[in-house]
Each structure stands twice: as C-alpha cells, then as structure tokens.
Amino acid sequence: xxxxxxxxxxxxxxxxxxxxDVTSTWDALLAGKSGVRPMTHDxxxxxxxxxxxxxxxVVDPTEVLPRVEARRLDRSEQVAIVASRxxxxxxxHDDDTVDRQRLAVIIGTGxxxxxxxxxxxxxxxxxxLRKVSPLTVPMLMPNGPAAHVGxxxxxxxxxxxxxxxxxxxxxxxxxxxRMIMSGExxxxxxxxxxxxxxxxxxxxxxxxxxxxTRNDEPEKASRPFDTARDGFVLGEGAGVMVxxxxxxxxxxxxxxxxxxxxxxxxxxxxxxxxxxxxGVGQSRAIAASLRSGGIDPSDVGHVNCHAxxxxxxxxxxxxxxxxxxxxxxxxxxxxxxxGHLLGAAGAVEAIVTVLSIRDGIVPQTLNLENLDPAVxxxxxxxxxxxxxxxxxxNDSFGFGxxxxxxxxxxx
Amino acid sequence: xxxxxxxGLAEIVEEVAGVAADDVTAEKSxxxxxxxxxxxxxxIAVQAEDKFGVKIPDDELAxxxxxxxxxxxxxxxx
Numbered sequence: 001x002x003x004x005x006x007x008x009x010x011x012x013x014x015x016x017x018x019x020x021d022v023t024s025t026w027d028a029l030l031a032g033k034s035g036v037r038p039m040t041h042d043x044x045x046x047x048x049x050x051x052x053x054x055x056x057x058v059v060d061p062t063e064v065l066p067r068v069e070a071r072r073l074d075r076s077e078q079v080a081i082v083a084s085r086x087x088x089x090x091x092x093h094d095d096d097t098v099d100r101q102r103l104a105v106i107i108g109t110g111x112x113x114x115x116x117x118x119x120x121x122x123x124x125x126x127x128x129l130r131k132v133s134p135l136t137v138p139m140l141m142p143n144g145p146a147a148h149v150g151x152x153x154x155x156x157x158x159x160x161x162x163x164x165x166x167x168x169x170x171x172x173x174x175x176x177x178r179m180i181m182s183g184e185x186x187x188x189x190x191x192x193x194x195x196x197x198x199x200x201x202x203x204x205x206x207x208x209x210x211x212x213t214r215n216d217e218p219e220k221a222s223r224p225f226d227t228a229r230d231g232f233v234l235g236e237g238a239g240v241m242v243x244x245x246x247x248x249x250x251x252x253x254x255x256x257x258x259x260x261x262x263x264x265x266x267x268x269x270x271x272x273x274x275x276x277x278x279g280v281g282q283s284r285a286i287a288a289s290l291r292s293g294g295i296d297p298s299d300v301g302h303v304n305c306h307a308x309x310x311x312x313x314x315x316x317x318x319x320x321x322x323x324x325x326x327x328x329x330x331x332x333x334x335x336x337x338x339g340h341l342l343g344a345a346g347a348v349e350a351i352v353t354v355l356s357i358r359d360g361i362v363p364q365t366l367n368l369e370n371l372d373p374a375v376x377x378x379x380x381x382x383x384x385x386x387x388x389x390x391x392x393x394n395d396s397f398g399f400g401x402x403x404x405x406x407x408x409x410x411x
Numbered sequence: 412x413x414x415x416x417x418x419g420l421a422e423i424v425e426e427v428a429g430v431a432a433d434d435v436t437a438e439k440s441x442x443x444x445x446x447x448x449x450x451x452x453x454x455i456a457v458q459a460e461d462k463f464g465v466k467i468p469d470d471e472l473a474x475x476x477x478x479x480x481x482x483x484x485x486x487x488x489x
Contacts, residue, residue, distance in 0.1 A: 130457050
C-alpha cells in the first residue's frame with residue numbers, strides 16, 4: 001500500500017463448540033470432529049421446537065471465569081472476555097507494551113444479550129420490578145462484549161461494536177484494519193462474540209425455515225455444499241485476534257501469525273434475509289479485499305467460505321467467488337464442524353484462515369459427501385488438504401445483505 | 412449489633428460482590444473498603460429485604476455507608 005502501513009496478526013483467542021481455545025479448536029477441526037449436540041434445555045420440549053440440536057461450547061465460560069465476574073456478564077460477554085484474554089496473552093502484551101490511547105477494541109455480535117433480555121423479562125413478569133437486575137442493560141446491550149473487553153484493557157483509542165448479523169465478527173476485523181491503516185491505533189483487539197442459544201432465536205430462525213432439523217443425526221446436520229443440506233445449525237462462541245501495525249509489532253519483537261493484507265465490504269441491496277443469487281454484492285466485497293491488499297486474484301489459493309448449509313446461500317457464494325477470483329481457489333466451509341456462530345462466525349473463521357496459511361493446510365468441509373452439482377469449484381472434503389498458500393480470503397455475509405471479505409497473506 | 416444479621420449480610424455481600432464473608436465487618440465502608448459499586452448495592456439491598464423481611468427505600472439505602480450502618484438499620488426495622 002502507498003501508505004507503507006501493514007497490518008499483522010500477533011495474537012489469537014477463541015472458545016468454540018470444538019474447543020476451549022484456538023489450538024484445541026484447530027486440532028478438532030482437522031480431526032473431523034463436530035460441535036453439534038442435542039439441546040437439553042427445558043424450553044426445547046416446552047415449546048415443541050422443530051430444532052432440537054445446536055453447536056454448543058465444550059468449555060463453559062463459567063468454568064473459566066471467577067464466579068462473581070461471570071454473574072455480572074451476559075454469556076455473550078463472558079465468551080468475549082475469555083477469547084480476548086487468550087488473544088492478549090498470546091500476543092505477549094502487558095501493561096506497558098502499548099499506550100492505551102493507541103489501543104482499540106472492536107468486538108461485534110449479531111444478537112447481543114438475548115439470554116439476559118429473556119431471563120430478566122421472565123423475572124419482571126413473574127416476580128416484579130424488584131427482581132430485575134440493575135445490571136440488565138449493560139448485560140443485554142450489543143456493545144457489551146466490546147465494552148467489557150475495552151474496560152479490562154483500558155483501551156482508549158476507541159471501543160466499537162459493529163452489528164451486521166453474521167458478518168459482525170468479520171466486520172470488526174475489517175474495522176480494525178481501517179483504524180490501523182488510518183493511523184488511529186497501533187494495536188486493535190478485534191473479533192466477534194455470540195451466545196444466544198435460547199428459545200426466541202431458535203424459534204425465530206425455525207419459523208424462517210433457515211435451520212437444519214436433522215435432529216436424529218446432530219453431527220451430520222451442518223453440511224455446507226452437500227446435496228442433502230437442509231439449513232444451518234445455531235452455534236455459540238467467540239473469536240478474537242490482536243492486530244497491530246507491522247512496525248509496532250516488530251519493534252517489540254512480537255511473533256507474527258500472518259498479515260491482514262486487505263479488506264472489502266459491501267451491501268447487497270437485494271433482500272432482508274436472502275442473498276443475491278448472482279452474488280454481485282459478495283463478489284464486490286471479495287474483489288475490494290484483493291484490491292485494497294494489492295493481491296492479484298491468481299495468487300489467492302484458498303477461500304474460507306461463509307457457506308452455512310442453506311440451499312440458496314451456499315451456491316450464491318460460489319458464484320461470487322468465481323466472479324471475483326476465478327475457479328482456481330480451494331474452498332472449505334468450517335461451519336460443517338463448527339455450526340453457525342452468527343456474530344462470532346467471521347472472527348473464528350478468520351482465525352482458521354490465518355492458521356491455514358501459516359500451516360499450509362486447509363481443513364475439510366465436514367459432512368460434504370455429495371457435492372451440489374451447482375457448485376463447480378474445488379471444495380475440500382473427507383480430510384484436510386496440504387497446500388502452500390500465499391494468500392487466502394475469508395468470506396462473511398449477514399442477514400441484511402452485509403458482505404465482508406478479509407484477505408490474509410503470509411507474515 | 413446482631414451477629415445473625417451481620418453474618419447473613421456478609422453472606423449476601425459474598426454472593427453478590429465476591430468479598431470474603433470474613434472481611435465483611437461492621438466498620439467497613441461498602442464503597443471505599445469493599446469496592447462495591449452502586450449497581451451491586453441495589454442487588455445487596457433487594458436480597459437483604461428478602462432475607463430479613465425489611466424495606467430499604469432508596470433514600471435510606473443512600474445513608475448506609477458502612478456494613479454497621481446496614482446491620483443497625485436492618486435490626487431496628489425488621
């Protein structure tokens with residue numbers, strides 16, 4: 001870039017349905033494990049919900065956080081704190097490594113504190129005002145995850161919370177890129193957090209007919225690009241990365257996972273939930289990420305897809321990829337294993353993309369047994385594929401027509 | 412001062428704010444010594460009302476600076 005500024009990744013953190021940290025998540029993904037399990041919540045039977053499965057955390061955040069801290073946080077905030085602490089420690093930062101006025105936090109969420117909202121509404125209905133927690137608002141506000149992490153790190157360059165449904169986590173990382181490139185911050189802690197496995201989101205998504213009802217085979221329910229796919233599986237978790245201006249990171253001797261070379265964002269202007277089947281908006285975002293990163297499409301060896309296991313969305317994405325990059329990239333869709341982490345999805349999958357470049361390996365798309373004939377690109381199935389990657393793109397799209405593409409390269 | 416009220420209140424403070432019950436002694440200030448914020452004070456007051464069968468109106472709550480203040484208020488109003 002003409003500015004001479006580069007953005008690099010120095011720390012990673014996550015808690016997901018595959019593992020309580022980045023390493024265990026990555027290992028489970030490569031081993032072909034699934035995070036999808038039956039939901040045992042009483043409301044599943046109470047409301048006779050058609051969906052009885054979800055992709056649920058392996059390590060509950062209340063096992064990691066001190067009791068009093070956990071009770072003051074919504075579950076979406078708990079997972080944000082857990083992932084952020086991991087990323088911050090991984091980056092090797094301490095109290096003196098960065099001027100707090102040069103440090104920002106950007107953590108998105110799709111839904112926010114739905115569990116708190118519903119729990120407190122029940123208390124108001126059943127037991128009256130006195131029982132409503134004075135912490136209700138800071139627990140349910142969608143900027144809560146970002147605010148709590150920002151407070152803990154005393155970040156003062158800015159604390160932001162993009163809300164763009166299932167693109168929120170990726171948009172947070174795109175926003176971090178912009179802040180560093182524009183000189184507003186040297187270090188940004190960015191990612192996404194989501195924890196809304198509760199009655200109303202499940203009921204609402206069910207009524208929209210967007211979720212898999214393969215209740216008898218939970219581990220096979222999420223199957224992006226497969227002919228037998230029947231909708232996404234709701235998941236929960238958080239992914240956070242520490243991004244830094246390269247000169248700043250190198251000056252302090254930080255290890256560098258990779259580089260966020262470029263970002264692209266766009267909007268479909270097409271439909272509130274359905275993607276444009278021609279993938280026009282999505283392809284514009286992908287193309288913009290390559291352009292801003294100075295990356296030639298021929299150098300993109302891999303796309304980590306958003307593909308959620310829905311009929312229309314999965315195919316539209318491949319149309320967009322072909323349009324923006326060509327037919328050469330090797331694809332994978334981590335939601336086959338992870339389920340759909342909504343506002344955390346883009347962040348966790350961006351971490352997966354960074355590790356794919358670092359390790360030269362693309363995880364398989366779990367449950368891809370029969371490739372949809374409408375998909376005419378090379379999708380990794382069965383087992384991970386070793387491939388040396390110079391550059392890879394991570395796609396994220398959200399209800400509302402939000403499109404975000406992140407272009408990563410070798411360190 | 413009622414030891415029962417003090418120990419009951421200490422249990423509530425430990426539950427809400429994570430302060431060890433043994434540290435919740437009469438002379439301690441909720442804000443300055445125990446680092447309890449105004450939001451947690453509301454929770455503590457609601458739980459104390461339920462536990463001891465008292466009413467703690469907001470204008471009274473504002474006067475309860477120390478643990479001893481609270482114990483005395485609860486003891487004389489329950």
